[in-house]
Amino acid sequence: MPSVSRLTLAGLAVAGAMLLGTSGCGDLDEASAAPLTRENLVSETADQLAAGAGLTYTAKYQVAGGETATVSRAQKPARAAYVYPGGRLITTTTVTIRCAGRSCTSVAADPAAAAALDEAPLISPEAVQAMLASAALDPAVETEQHDTTITGRHATCLKVLGxxxxAFDVCVTNEGVLASFTATIDGERIDQALTSYSETVPPNAFLVPTGASLVDKSAK
Structure with missing residues (x-):
């Protein structure tokens, strides 16, 4: 089975969002009466996850190795922060900031940045959407769906295989927040599960950590 790289996920992110975003067209009565197909299940999960991009929240995860990672989102303007062991990614409408340890670099906004959290034990919702886009295009893919409860929140789960x-497993809460994800990408095991969720974000969520150095390349 071919390897899915994080760069591939970044490339699929924008195209995949456009592709899966068209899945709701057609006669609603017929759609509600017909059994869910593979395409329906993949598109339904992708749409549910895409809805989370419009929320304000802080989600904490346990990732492989028992360590902790955090995803924060806020609106007006839209921005997100991904904090994981050894690094941090902050995305806004104007800049993208990557930190490794105490060293950070700011560049012009990169819409695909969140789909490729390089060497991070954390996967972003954008990267999962890219994987769903790839699965939607593969007629040989098989899917299994079930419901569960994670940290007291109802979630719909989809297993993609074949x-x-x-192959991967993903669960998404009713609100559209990534609840859990399991797969192997670039030979690295990604295994994350939601441990807490808040509809608020700390005031420093989108700031460079105190004491970190920042190289600004956004104007170059």
């Missing part, structure tokens, strides 16, 4: 797409 075909040439990468």
């Amino acid at each position: 075909g040439t797409a990468r």
Whole structure:
């Protein structure tokens, strides 16, 4: 089975969002009466996850190795922060900031940045959407769906397997927040599960950590 790289996920992110975003067209009565197909299940999960991009929240995860990672989102303007062991990614409408340890670099806004959290034991909702886009294009993919409860929140889960797409398991809360994810990407095991969720974000969520150095390349 071919490997799915994080760069591939970044490339699929924008195209995948456009592709899966068209899944709701057609006769609603017929759609509600017909059994859910593979395409329906993949598109439904992708749409549910995409809804989370419009929320304000802080989600904490346990990742592989028992360590902790955090995803924060806020609106007006839209911005997000991904904090994981050894690094941090902050995305806004104007800049993208990457930190490794205490060293940070700011560049012009990169819409695909969150789909490729390089060497991080954390996967972003954008990267999962890219994987769902790949699965939607593969007629040999098989899917299994079930419901669960994670940290007291109802979540819908989808297992994707078979075909040439990468096998993975994903759960998404009713609100559209990534609740859990399991897969192997670039030989690295990604295994994360939501441990807490808040509809607020700390005031320093989108700031460079205190004491970190920042190299600004956003104007170059």
